[in-house]
Amino acid sequence: MLQDLETLARDARSWPFEQARILLTHVLKKRLSDGERDAARLLIDAGKADEALAAFEALSRPVVLETGYGPSGLPHMGTFGEVARTTMVRQAFRALTGDHWATRLIAFSDDMDGLRKVPEGVPNPEMLREDLHLPLTKVRDPFGTHESFGAHNNARLQAFLDSFGFDYEFMSSTATYRSGRFDATLLTLLERYDAVMAIMLPTLGEERRATYSPFLPISPITGHVLQVPTLERNVETGTIVFDDPAGGRTEVPVTGGHVKLQWKPDWAMRWTALDVDYEMSGKDLIESVRESGKICRALGGVAPEGFNYELFLDIEGKKISKSKGNGLTMDEWLRYGTPESLSWYMFGSPKSAKSLHFNVIPRAIDDYLSFIDQYRTQEPAKRIDNAVWSIHAGSPPEVASPVSFSLLLNLVGVANASSKDQLWAYFARYLPGAKADSEPTLDRLMGHALNYYEDFVKPSKSYRLPSEQERAALLDLAGRLKALPADTVDGELIQGEVYAVGKEHAFEPLRAWFGALYEVLLGASQGPRFGSFAAIYGLPQTIELIEAGANGQLAPAANIS
Template identity: 85%
Template sequence: MLQNLETLARDARSWPFEQARNLLDHVLKKRLSDADRVAAKLLIDAGKADEALATFEALRKPVLLETGYGPSGLPHMGTFGEVARTTMVRNAFRALTGDHWPTRLVAFSDDMDGLRKVPDGVPNPEMLKEDLHLPLTKVRDPFGTHDSFGAHNNARLRAFLDGFGFDYEFMSSTDQYRSGRFDAVLLRVLERFDEVMAVMLPTLGEERRATYSPFLPISPVTGHVLQVSTLERDVEAGTITFDDPAGGRTTVPVTGGHVKLQWKPDWAMRWTALDVDYEMSGKDLIESVRESSKLCRVMGGVPPEGFNYELFLDVEGKKISKSKGNGLTMDEWLRYGTPESLAWYMFQSPKSAKSLHFNVIPRAIDDYLSFIDQYQAQEPAKRIDNAVWHIHAGDPPKVASPVSFSLLLNLVGVANASTKEQLWAYMARYIPDATPESEPTLDRLMGHALNYFDDFVRPAKAFRAPTEQEAAAFRDLASRLRALPTDTTDGEVIQNEVYAVGKAHAFEPLRAWFGALYEVLLGEKQGPRFGSFAAIYGLPQTVDLLERGANGDLAG
């Protein structure tokens, strides 16, 4: 079975598998000689990845995938997207190489950065103002729950990732600098200072070039992260000298956490010191990736394989900005939609710009549900490219929800429901054996539908009066449904009657008939499959709705 999975993975076309194959080529090239790389690739292509692992010791070191996090704020949509997408690549790599190839996913926190400004929406802003320029792990926690602001936000990050079930290792920049993990590469940066500057200076403006140094010393007096020139370098002693605004001319070692690096050299140093094999980033960082890759080579490292994803846009097509608040937060998505629907949205076309707004959530939920349904009927070669294979690490649920989210939204509105219990009362007629315990996804969707309807659908509903043609068709459909057994729950039987009435009353095109049902009866431009809706809502209730719509009572 494993060999078959590896074979399928070699031919899979979805983007995580494309990235996994690129990552595999990167690892083979980085770790093996040309001859050994050819031999290993032949084994892997023959479905013998385990044999390649046993043959070449260099391949047994874990493949390291990394994501980065700036803990000056709380985890956000981009944090989820980057970890979710990187996890998809990791799972695809495992399928390609077999479970015995070791991999690691590191969530790295840049918590040694200096606090540059007081974030919005935090308590005790005056306290934070006093701590500006200190490393985040030295800034006092305004929430009063942790030793520092950095520790507080790191804890939030870990809780955030744990809540979604991500498999990762947390790593703190402060811990790595202070432990000496980065010392060897920091000394190399000192030794190759001029080469580092040759990469960085052409990227800077004239004023910044005059004072730029890749080293940001930590003031022994104030503890601030200083943006100052390096006046002297002693490679043999491993030190730099600078002017400390609080202490005058000062010399400190570049090791042991006495300095940190500017962010691009820091990124490159981390790739080198940790031997990172893969890291993706947003399209806005393409130039930064290019520069950091050059710096990585200067430091004696090999830049990781990478992937640049497109950024999200707001409802008006403008770039989302945290400072403007024109995006969608994690808490907002999870009020109206499931984590799986968000993962589905992150999976789709990561190189294409997409709107990230409330209006995309219902479609994302229903698309996710439809992909679950499709998966069960697909052949293995199609399954492995299905988004839900990646969302669920190759083991998606066998069933989704018996009812779509869009149908639930309309049921909430027509039934004037305000609780799950009211919705389950309707479901008892349509799916007699269903309970919140047997249909947990449906139960969750009911809660999301109630929230979404109250906040977005109800305020936007606009009912209109029917035309004479539409009113006659509504009465005809009511008469036909009244002739069916009142306990009919077969949506197809009801849908056939809906089609028959539309044709009998000469709606041209036929979609105009369905538009009339939605606009007059539901107060919306679009709606669910009407037969399924009527089956859940109940025939007597649907007949009453049709008659009130025909009389113009719903238009108010």
């Protein structure tokens, strides 16, 4: 079975597997000679990754994937997207190599950066203003819960990642610099200072070039992270000399956490020191990735593989900006949708720009549910490319929800429901014996539907009066449904009557008939499968709704409200 999975992974076409194959090629090239690489590749392609690992000692080191986080603010949608997508690549790599090859996912917090401005919406801004330019792990915590602002946000990051079940290793820039883990690479950078400057200076403006240094010394007097020129560098002693505004000419070692690197050299230094094999980033960082890769090579390292994902757009098609607040926050998505639906949204077309606003959540939920349903009947070669394989690490749930999210939204509206208990009452006949503990996904979706309807659907409801053709069809449908047993819960039987009425009354195209049902009865331009909706809502209640719509009783009430 394991070998079958490896075979499927080699042929899989979804982007995580494409990236996994690229990563495998990168690691083999990075660690082995040409002849060794060919031999190892033959073994791996034959489903014998364990033999390849045993034959070549260089392959025994874990494959390292990294994601980065700037803790000057709280974790956000981009943080989730980067970790989720990198995790998908990691899972695909494990499948490709039979899970013989150890992997690590490092969530790196750049918490040694100086606080350059006071973030919006944070308590005690005056206190933060007093701590400007200190490393984030020296800035006092405005929330009063941790020893520093950086520690507070790091804790939030870890709690955030843990809540989604991500498997990762947290790493702090401050702790890593101070531990000496970066010392050897920092000394190499000091030695190759001119090569690094030759890469960086052409990318800077004239004024910036005059003062630029890859080293940001920490002032021994104020503790500030200083952006000052390096006046001298002493390779033999491992030190730099700079002019400290608080104390004049000063010499400090580049090791032991006495300096912090500018972010592009810092990125390259991390790749080298931590032997990073894979890191993805946003399309806006393409040039930064290129320059950091050059610095990595100048330090004797090998730049990691990865790809640049597209950024999200707001409802007007504009780039989302944290400072403008025109995006969708994690808390907002999770109020209206499930974590799985967010992972589904992150899976789809990462190299294409996508809108990220409230309107996409219902569709994302229903698409995720439909992919779960498809997975049950797909052949293995299709399953491994199904998004839910990547979302659930190869083990998606057997079942999702018996009804769609869009149906729940309409049920909430028509039933005027304000609690889960009211919604469960409608399902008592449709799903006999079903309860929250036996249908946990449905129960969660009910909560999301109640929130989404109240905040977005209800304010935008717009019923209309039926045309003469539509009124006749609605009354005909009501009559046909009255002929059915009142306790009918067969959605397909009801749906058959809906189709028959649409054809009998010559709606062309037939979808115009369904549009009329949604607009006249539900006050929306789209809706769920009407037969399923009627089965859950109840046949007598549905008949009453249809007759009210046919007689124009719904539109005036909506207009008055």
